Amino acid sequence: MSQRKISRAVIKRLPRYYRYLGDLLDMGVERISSGELSQQMRVTASQIRQDLNNFGGFGQQGYGYNVRYLREEIAKILGLNTEHNMIIIGAGHLGTALANYNFEKNGFKTISLFDINPDLIGRTVRDIPIRSIDDLPEFLRENPVDIATLCLPKAKAKDIAQLLIDNGIKAIWNFAHTDLNLILPKDVVVENVHLSESLMRLSYTLKSRQQGEEE
Amino acid sequence: MSQRKISRAVIKRLPRYYRYLGDLLDMGVERISSGELSQQMRVTASQIRQDLNNFGGFGQQGYGYNVRYLREEIAKILGLNTEHNMIIIGAGHLGTALANYNFEKNGFKTISLFDINPDLIGRTVRDIPIRSIDDLPEFLRENPVDIATLCLPKAKAKDIAQLLIDNGIKAIWNFAHTDLNLILPKDVVVENVHLSESLMRLSYTLKSRQQGEEE
DNA sequence: TAGATTGTTAATCGATTAACAATC
DNA sequence: TAGATTGTTAATCGATTAACAATC
Numbered sequence: 001m002s003q004r005k006i007s008r009a010v011i012k013r014l015p016r017y018y019r020y021l022g023d024l025l026d027m028g029v030e031r032i033s034s035g036e037l038s039q040q041m042r043v044t045a046s047q048i049r050q051d052l053n054n055f056g057g058f059g060q061q062g063y064g065y066n067v068r069y070l071r072e073e074i075a076k077i078l079g080l081n082t083e084h085n086m087i088i089i090g091a092g093h094l095g096t097a098l099a100n101y102n103f104e105k106n107g108f109k110t111i112s113l114f115d116i117n118p119d120l121i122g123r124t125v126r127d128i129p130i131r132s133i134d135d136l137p138e139f140l141r142e143n144p145v146d147i148a149t150l151c152l153p154k155a156k157a158k159d160i161a162q163l164l165i166d167n168g169i170k171a172i173w174n175f176a177h178t179d180l181n182l183i184l185p186k187d188v189v190v191e192n193v194h195l196s197e198s199l200m201r202l203s204y205t206l207k208s209r210q211q212g213e214e215e
Numbered sequence: 216m217s218q219r220k221i222s223r224a225v226i227k228r229l230p231r232y233y234r235y236l237g238d239l240l241d242m243g244v245e246r247i248s249s250g251e252l253s254q255q256m257r258v259t260a261s262q263i264r265q266d267l268n269n270f271g272g273f274g275q276q277g278y279g280y281n282v283r284y285l286r287e288e289i290a291k292i293l294g295l296n297t298e299h300n301m302i303i304i305g306a307g308h309l310g311t312a313l314a315n316y317n318f319e320k321n322g323f324k325t326i327s328l329f330d331i332n333p334d335l336i337g338r339t340v341r342d343i344p345i346r347s348i349d350d351l352p353e354f355l356r357e358n359p360v361d362i363a364t365l366c367l368p369k370a371k372a373k374d375i376a377q378l379l380i381d382n383g384i385k386a387i388w389n390f391a392h393t394d395l396n397l398i399l400p401k402d403v404v405v406e407n408v409h410l411s412e413s414l415m416r417l418s419y420t421l422k423s424r425q426q427g428e429e430e
Numbered sequence: 431t432a433g434a435t436t437g438t439t440a441a442t443c444g445a446t447t448a449a450c451a452a453t454c
Numbered sequence: 455t456a457g458a459t460t461g462t463t464a465a466t467c468g469a470t471t472a473a474c475a476a477t478c
Contacts, residue, residue: 006423007444007445009444009445009446010445011416011419011420012416014415014416014419015409015411015412015415015416016409016412018415019392019393019409019412033458033459033460034459034460035459042396044446044447044448045447045459046446046447046448046449047445047446047447049459049460049461049462050445050446050447050461050462052461053460053461053462057460057461059459059460059461060453060454060459060460061452061453061454061458061459061460061461062453062454062457062458062459062460063454063458063459063460064458064459064460065460077419078415078416078418078419078422079415079418079419079421079422080415080418084418092315093311093312093315093316094312094316096308096312097308097309097311097312098410100307100308101308101309101410101411103411103414106411106414106415108414108418146421147414147417147418147421170421170424170425171417171418171420171421173413173414173417177234178234181257187424187425189417189420189421189424190417191413191414191416191417191420193408193410193413194230194231194234195313195316195408196230196316196318196321197230197231197234198388198406198408199318199321199323199362199388199406200229200230200233200293200294200295200321201226201227201229201230201293201406202362202386202388202404202405202406203293203294203295203299203323203362203386204226204229204292204293204294205226205386205404205406206294206361206362206385206386206404207293207294208221209385209402209404210385210402222468222469224468224469224470225469248434248435248436249435249436250435259470259471259472260435260471261470261471261472261473262469262470262471264435264436264437264438265437265438265469265470265471267437268436268437268438272436272437274435274436274437275435275436275477275478276434276435276436276437276476276477276478277433277434277435277436277477277478278434278435278436278478279434279435279436280436
């Protein structure tokens with residue numbers, strides 16, 4: 001029952017639905033129609049219904065959607081109902097910040113950091129140990145790791161990515177300023193977070209807004 | 216000569232062109248055709264030419280594009296030729312990590328952090344001082360700030376965003392887990408970085424890939 | 431000049447929105 | 455039942471790709 005080819009655009013929106021439904025739940029809202037949700041989220045009701053119907057009929061005519069139920073279904077779709085073990089490669093500022101992030105509440109648990117800097121190896125971040133990158137292959141043999149987060153300079157990113165792939169990693173969350181496409185086997189997935197590119201987009205938008213464009 | 220309505224999709228790709236052109240320059244490549252670049256970037260040559268021609272004819276028939284020139288033009292389009300002063304609101308792990316990031320090379324300079332925690336106020340990160348959030352209005356009156364980076368809990372994000380807007384900030388780089396749309400005047404732009412949503416997308420892609428979908 | 435490659439128009443493809451019958 | 459709202463088909467819109475004339 002694997003889903004048929006869901007478009008990238010739909011996937012990108014799912015976590016946002018999940019977030020809004022969580023907020024609604026916190027506010028004690030039990031049910032919501034696509035119309036109401038569309039107003040809050042500033043999207044069309046049509047889009048919401050189309051998006052959700054890619055995965056199944058979660059609503060009920062004349063009623064709308066049950067907030068808790070819909071949220072749980074989206075969690076399942078996104079895989080948030082299973083625990084994911086993560087490691088972070090690179091215990092610099094960003095790697096450390098991510099280790100301190102509370103991704104656990106969505107089922108993502110960081111179990112180790114890795115670095116090459118001897119000064120850092122042996123330390124911990126929130127009780128998570130920083131290990132030597134040399135110990136990575138052995139660690140991966142002995143621990144189930146679902147996701148590897150890459151927080152290192154672009155010069156090293158490709159080699160380490162290769163090392164990770166060689167040792168069975170199937171998902172890479174990439175913060176390095178480079179694309180890993182070139183070396184990727186088909187069964188390995190990558191999600192890029194290019195912060196400086198995000199900042200450049202902001203810069204562009206600011207500039208064009210100042211020049212008096214309407215949107 | 217403000218550009219006509221460039222689509223969001225094009226803007227999203229510009230920083231990636233910029234990065235590839237920088238890499239090419241570092242490798243000593245002087246000229247490149249849309250065909251070659253398309254192979255490296257894994258996009259169509261058509262798309263590259265269409266994208267660039269939104270802004271002008273940067274190439275030359277029979278020759279291709281001059282790498283250095285094209286890169287500089289894209290820098291101008293993105294506003295990277297002007298210095299941008301930034302502040303960071305929230306000097307927690309993420310805020311501190313961003314203050315340590317080398318955005319300067321693209322013209323983005325962090326000149327202050329702000330926090331409410333008295334233990335942090337007065338400290339510095341890479342010589343950048345952490346000030347009290349109470350001093351924010353005065354600071355904004357006395358210093359030109361182009362971009363405010365929001366690194367704080369969602370509960371506080373909207374109030375602080377309002378404070379920033381009231382004090383003249385026109386661009387917000389938002390890392391808080393919330394949308395700021397609701398309170399936004401038309402001349403204020405926001406770029407969101409929702410890390411946990413990025414992670415959820417990775418989780419989804421991993422899951423669907425494991426279930427044996429092709430892409 | 432001949433060859434290469436752009437700039438740009440036209441064709442295709444995909445995603446979004448609108449509309450409405452189905453149904454709770 | 456009547457009213458509301460979904461699920462889904464059809465229409466529209468926009469973005470991507472293909473094709474080729476222009477031109478260096």
